[in-house]
Amino acid sequence: MTTDKKASDKWRAATRSVRGGTARSGFNETSEAIFMNSGYVYDTAAEAEASFDGTGPERFVYSRFANPTVAMFEERLALLEGASYCRGTASGMSAVWNALIACTKAGGRVVGSRALFGSCEFILTTLLPRFGVETELVDGTDHAAWEKALSKPADAVFIETPSNPTLEVIDIAFVVDLAHKAGAKVVVDNVFATPILQKPMELGADIVVYSATKHIDGQGRCLGGAILFNDKEWHDNHLTTFLRHTGPSMSPFNAWVLLKGLETLGLRVDQHIRNATALAGFLSEQPQVSRVIYPGLESHPQHELAMKQMSGRGGGLIAIELAGGKSAAFSLLDNLQLIDISNNLGDAKSLATHPWTTTHQRVPAEDKITMGITEGMLRLSVGLEDIDDLKEDLTAALRV
Numbered sequence: 001m002t003t004d005k006k007a008s009d010k011w012r013a014a015t016r017s018v019r020g021g022t023a024r025s026g027f028n029e030t031s032e033a034i035f036m037n038s039g040y041v042y043d044t045a046a047e048a049e050a051s052f053d054g055t056g057p058e059r060f061v062y063s064r065f066a067n068p069t070v071a072m073f074e075e076r077l078a079l080l081e082g083a084s085y086c087r088g089t090a091s092g093m094s095a096v097w098n099a100l101i102a103c104t105k106a107g108g109r110v111v112g113s114r115a116l117f118g119s120c121e122f123i124l125t126t127l128l129p130r131f132g133v134e135t136e137l138v139d140g141t142d143h144a145a146w147e148k149a150l151s152k153p154a155d156a157v158f159i160e161t162p163s164n165p166t167l168e169v170i171d172i173a174f175v176v177d178l179a180h181k182a183g184a185k186v187v188v189d190n191v192f193a194t195p196i197l198q199k200p201m202e203l204g205a206d207i208v209v210y211s212a213t214k215h216i217d218g219q220g221r222c223l224g225g226a227i228l229f230n231d232k233e234w235h236d237n238h239l240t241t242f243l244r245h246t247g248p249s250m251s252p253f254n255a256w257v258l259l260k261g262l263e264t265l266g267l268r269v270d271q272h273i274r275n276a277t278a279l280a281g282f283l284s285e286q287p288q289v290s291r292v293i294y295p296g297l298e299s300h301p302q303h304e305l306a307m308k309q310m311s312g313r314g315g316g317l318i319a320i321e322l323a324g325g326k327s328a329a330f331s332l333l334d335n336l337q338l339i340d341i342s343n344n345l346g347d348a349k350s351l352a353t354h355p356w357t358t359t360h361q362r363v364p365a366e367d368k369i370t371m372g373i374t375e376g377m378l379r380l381s382v383g384l385e386d387i388d389d390l391k392e393d394l395t396a397a398l399r400v
């Protein structure tokens with residue numbers, strides 16, 4: 001099983017999404033095969049020995065380390081991102097955790113932006129400190145706060161841009177410059193932007209992480225994650241060691257689903273954005289909606305930066321604030337007939353969630369306020385339905 005690497009290097013993004021990483025077995029199948037196996041066999045004892053001591057040719061030895069279907073997913077996403085390495089993981093959170101833990105150790109220091117996905121916030125504020133890592137969270141849009149926090153050495157900087165759910169946009173190149181001076185690797189959680197809109201590594205970031213569960217699958221089928229980077233030394237001596245010995249491996253079946261997801265990622269993201277742009281404009285005109293946060297709107301505090309950093313487009317997620325607070329937010333959710341109440345995102349189906357009581361429930365109220373989350377806020381993950389059906393559903397639910 002080999003790929004034509006030379007050809008794939010020349011391919012443009014859409015071709016990479018459809019064909020990147022494909023490695024056919026002896027049966028010459030069209031679609032990628034699912035290698036649903038944990039182990040591999042050897043012709044001789046000497047071949048097994050050579051596979052383990054590294055003197056033999058590179059081959060699959062155990063699916064916790066590598067698997068052909070997972071490898072196809074990894075290569076396809078690496079090509080799309082423009083990264084030298086990609087490691088698939090069981091979920092987005094295992095990608096975040098392993099990327100961070102492979103950058104630091106007891107006595108180390110990690111700086112992050114404050115507006116984070118709930119579990120990322122838990123890793124930074126609770127888990128890493130439990131293992132003796134000092135962590136600090138700063139307002140991601142406050143340049144002076146970054147300068148202060150990164151005036152001291154750090155191992156890693158973790159940012160999410162746009163952030164979940166407040167859609168704050170952080171200047172990646174600015175943070176990278178300060179972080180590198182502080183000796184830190186920059187890890188960007190690029191879930192909201194997707195590889196279609198934003199390439200953090202082109203702005204100097206060292207590591208990009210994805211929850212493939214979101215737009216990469218995009219059809220609500222399975223969990224997955226990915227860690228992308230260029231540093232061979234980090235691959236050989238840090239990340240791979242962690243992954244091999246702790247085992248957050250991606251299932252070959254999920255890798256296959258996600259491979260198929262990558263084939264249509266660009267098309268789907270384009271349509272998510274078309275619908276989200278139309279919906280953001282529509283929601284801005286509704287009297288019950290006191291605020292619409294969407295990076296594609298000129299009213300967004302970092303609109304210009306977002307356009308520069310995200311290929312001139314706003315993405316598929318919108319946050320809104322209801323003038324009537326929590327009860328108005330709950331009433332809107334309960335009266336939707338089409339849009340589902342769900343904490344997932346990036347799905348073909350439009351989904352709405354109340355971050356205060358769900359994704360960020362565990363975050364103390366005063367911290368939610370500093371993160372910009374209010375009781376009247378809803379997050380909308382705009383799906384692929386007909387835009388008029390989405391508008392009619394929201395119109396009817398807002399009127400109740």
Ligand SMILES: *Cc1c(COP(=O)(O)O)cnc(C)c1O
Pocket residue numbers: 091092093094096117120160164189191192210211212213214223224225
């Ligand atoms: C969903 C999400 C994660 C976690 O991904 P899982 O696949 O659910 O583990 C991490 N970061 C962001 C921004 C997310 O939206």
